[in-house]
Amino acid sequence: MLGAEYLLFILMLSVFLGFELINKVPATLHTPLMSGANAISGITVVGAIALAGNGNADTAQWLGAAAVALATINVVGGYMVTDRMLGFFKKKVG
Amino acid sequence: MGIHMLIELGYVLASGLFIYGLKMLGSPATARKGNMVSAIGMLVAIVAALLDQGIVDFTYIVAGIVVGGAVGALAARMIAMTSMPEMVALFNGLGGAASLLVGWAALTPDANVFTLVTIVLSILIGGITLTGSLIAWGKLSENLGSGATTFSGQQIVNSLVVLGVIASAVMFALEPSNSMWLYLVIGLSLVFGIMAVIPIGGADMPVVISLLNSYSGLAACAAGFAIGNNVLIVAGSLVGASGIILTQIMCKAMNRSLSNVLFSGFASVSTEVTEVEGEIKPISAEDAYYILEAATNVAIIPGYGMAVAQAQHVVKELCELLEQNGAEVNFGIHPVAGRMPGHMNVLLAEADVPYDQLLEMDEINPRMESVDVAIVIGANDVVNPAAREIESSPIYGMPVINVADAKTVFVLKRSMASGFAGIENPLFYKENTRMLFGDAKESIGILIREFS
Numbered sequence: 001m002l003g004a005e006y007l008l009f010i011l012m013l014s015v016f017l018g019f020e021l022i023n024k025v026p027a028t029l030h031t032p033l034m035s036g037a038n039a040i041s042g043i044t045v046v047g048a049i050a051l052a053g054n055g056n057a058d059t060a061q062w063l064g065a066a067a068v069a070l071a072t073i074n075v076v077g078g079y080m081v082t083d084r085m086l087g088f089f090k091k092k093v094g
Numbered sequence: 095m096g097i098h099m100l101i102e103l104g105y106v107l108a109s110g111l112f113i114y115g116l117k118m119l120g121s122p123a124t125a126r127k128g129n130m131v132s133a134i135g136m137l138v139a140i141v142a143a144l145l146d147q148g149i150v151d152f153t154y155i156v157a158g159i160v161v162g163g164a165v166g167a168l169a170a171r172m173i174a175m176t177s178m179p180e181m182v183a184l185f186n187g188l189g190g191a192a193s194l195l196v197g198w199a200a201l202t203p204d205a206n207v208f209t210l211v212t213i214v215l216s217i218l219i220g221g222i223t224l225t226g227s228l229i230a231w232g233k234l235s236e237n238l239g240s241g242a243t244t245f246s247g248q249q250i251v252n253s254l255v256v257l258g259v260i261a262s263a264v265m266f267a268l269e270p271s272n273s274m275w276l277y278l279v280i281g282l283s284l285v286f287g288i289m290a291v292i293p294i295g296g297a298d299m300p301v302v303i304s305l306l307n308s309y310s311g312l313a314a315c316a317a318g319f320a321i322g323n324n325v326l327i328v329a330g331s332l333v334g335a336s337g338i339i340l341t342q343i344m345c346k347a348m349n350r351s352l353s354n355v356l357f358s359g360f361a362s363v364s365t366e367v368t369e370v371e372g373e374i375k376p377i378s379a380e381d382a383y384y385i386l387e388a389a390t391n392v393a394i395i396p397g398y399g400m401a402v403a404q405a406q407h408v409v410k411e412l413c414e415l416l417e418q419n420g421a422e423v424n425f426g427i428h429p430v431a432g433r434m435p436g437h438m439n440v441l442l443a444e445a446d447v448p449y450d451q452l453l454e455m456d457e458i459n460p461r462m463e464s465v466d467v468a469i470v471i472g473a474n475d476v477v478n479p480a481a482r483e484i485e486s487s488p489i490y491g492m493p494v495i496n497v498a499d500a501k502t503v504f505v506l507k508r509s510m511a512s513g514f515a516g517i518e519n520p521l522f523y524k525e526n527t528r529m530l531f532g533d534a535k536e537s538i539g540i541l542i543r544e545f546s
Binding site: 004007010011014015017018019021022023024025026027028029030031032033034035036037038039040041042043044045046047048049050051052053054055059060061062063064065066067068069070071072073074075076077078079080081082083084085086087088089090091092093 | 105109112113115116117119120121122123125126129130132133136139140142143144146148149150151152154155157158159161162163165166167169170171173175178181182185186188189191192193195196198199200201208303304307310311313314315317318319320321322323324325326327328329330331332333334335336337338339340343427429432434435436437439440443444446448449450451452454
């Protein structure tokens with residue numbers, strides 16, 4: 001288990017980085033940005049995997065398995081729909 | 095090198111790929127590749143998580159991934175682009191639910207106070223995101239009425255819910271062994287999500303889904319603290335920042351503060367009658383064709399009405415004919431033209447309009463004076479000059495696209511009814527405005543036939 005102060009340090013840096021990066025995304029891509037962000041927020045699957053596989057057949061395992069399913073919907077659906085949308089964006093030819 | 099080290103390095107690599115993927119989203123030319131980079135990052139993170147030595151049984155993991163993956167893939171393929179706001183709203187909710195469950199499952203008898211606080215936060219934010227998003231989804235898909243739901247004593251009920259949430263959260267942190275507090279926190283945060291979104295009207299949903307997008311990230315972030323995993327914190331805070339920025343942009347585009355959107359229904363608009371001078375000048379599609387034929391610079395200002403009429407494909411066709419006729423054609427996109435940030439751009443991109451023809455409001459406004467014809471399709475409030483000229487107007491101060499600066503303005507409109515906000519639009523009475531009444535798709539169809 002990592003220390004609280006270390007985790008807070010990571011949090012601070014990534015919040016600043018997030019603001020810098022997202023401010024550079026043009027308005028025309030805001031919908032794909034949002035659905036892509038949906039996919040990234042499915043990162044909870046990583047936490048859910050360890051809980052779902054504990055093999056104890058306890059509450060944590062059931063909750064973890066449900067969380068794996070929900071987060072995977074986000075991950076797979078989010079990345080696929082974003083890819084579909086970004087495929088529409090074409091530059092003018094000629 | 096131990097397996098634990100390998101897992102940690104996998105998480106570092108995944109975080110780097112998320113960051114690099116978002117950076118590539120900074121330009122439409124690299125965005126698709128950026129999304130792919132981000133997806134690879136996710137794959138790396140999931141593989142790293144599967145290496146965890148604590149996993150003894152993969153049955154439930156595989157079952158969850160198969161079920162979730164199938165549902166997600168199906169949804170991504172089936173969804174119509176007009177329904178993207180609903181899908182994003184629903185996905186926000188699922189993300190919130192997943193964080194709630196992870197926070198709940200992370201509860202162990204030996205948890206310290208810091209962990210307990212982060213568990214409470216991930217349950218709380220996750221729960222609010224879940225039910226709030228479901229209500230937003232219901233309103234956007236019109237399964238629920240899209241209006242604001244208000245009742246007397248709402249403020250009191252909401253205050254009680256907030257107090258209840260805080261009290262049960264504190265009690266949970268003090269007495270984690272008593273599961274009654276845990277269930278209270280879960281139940282009340284679910285109730286709170288519903289109460290927070292029902293009083294917000296359909297027109298404000300772009301703000302709400304941006305904010306819930308941010309919450310889904312923050313919930314993942316809190317879950318990351320609860321289980322001490324830094325990749326959740328990095329990814330969650332990137333999503334959180336993204337949602338906050340989009341929320342700000344939406345609020346600015348509507349000239350409203352976030353608290354105004356969240357706490358006051360849209361109904362409190364003063365219905366002061368504004369004096370509008372001039373008269374409505376209708377035009378037939380045939381006459382409109384003669385003016386368009388002579389135009390060398392055309393700006394098209396689409397609103398959500400264009401998407402409702404499914405007119406984007408005929409608009410693209412008209413755009414091509416105008417270009418063959420030697421005119422320069424651009425689209426002016428207001429930030430709140432669609433039902434979520436950037437929605438109109440996706441709808442036009444789907445109709446094969448190149449993205450370099452889609453100009454933001456700040457880009458098109460300075461050019462408006464050199465535009466011969468501005469065509470307004472299914473937009474109303476976002477081109478309303480009252481926002482600039484009439485101080486008593488409820489939308490005064492909202493940034494709008496200054497179509498009236500163009501030499502001629504065509505407004506394609508079904509009838510003379512007011513827009514979503516119910517505000518009179520002086521644009522229709524301007525000297526250089528011509529109203530082309532009828533279904534937008536049919537009117538443009540006539541123009542196309544005249545050209546060819």
